[in-house]
Amino acid sequence: MPSARLMIALPLAATPLAVGAWLWLVLLSPWTYDRPEHLAPVAPGSHALFVYGTLRHAPVRWLVYGRTGDPEEAVLPGYRREELDLEPDPDGRVEGLLLRVDAGELTRLDRYERLGIRYERVRVTLADGRNAWTYRRLD
Structure with missing residues (x-):
């Protein structure tokens, strides 16, 4: 059985990874946003x-x-x-x-x-x- 300290440390260690993954999906991922074709290009x-x-x-x-x-x-x-x-x-x-x-x-x-x-x-x-x-x- 894992110790109480390990049970607390694992979620805390995973938090930065989860935040990083979310930021990548929102800001950089090619899967989360396709600029609609009807929009004019940025000047x-x-x-x-x-x-x-x-x-x-x-x-x-x-x-x-x-x-x-x-x-x-x-x-x-x-x-x-x-x-x-x-x-x-x-x-x-x-x-x-x-x-x-x-x-x-x-x-x-x-x-x-x-x-x-x-x-x-x-x-x-x-x-x-x-x-x-x-x-x-x-x-």
Whole structure:
């Protein structure tokens, strides 16, 4: 019969492996996301992206597109945050970050957000007048 210490150590040792496998499936695996054919390809060059959820956290950005970047604080007026989405609200405002990413990084972010399946990427105007992409949930 295994000792109590071994019975505790085995699940703890397996946890990093399980987390790593989940991250690989979500972020890199060719089996978990196929970009829908109806979506236009990502344009080359630099892109501004307003983020308001998990991508506000530097470790998540590093895992998703390979760097933390130099985010700027930003505000999106005319919306409120509703769980994992943005809902129009004339009196609302959502605080988040503005990221500058290249086409390859935006493609990896699209994969993370499951563009065309779970989210759509739309243009918004921030409080300071700059335009940026952001992700909104699909129905």
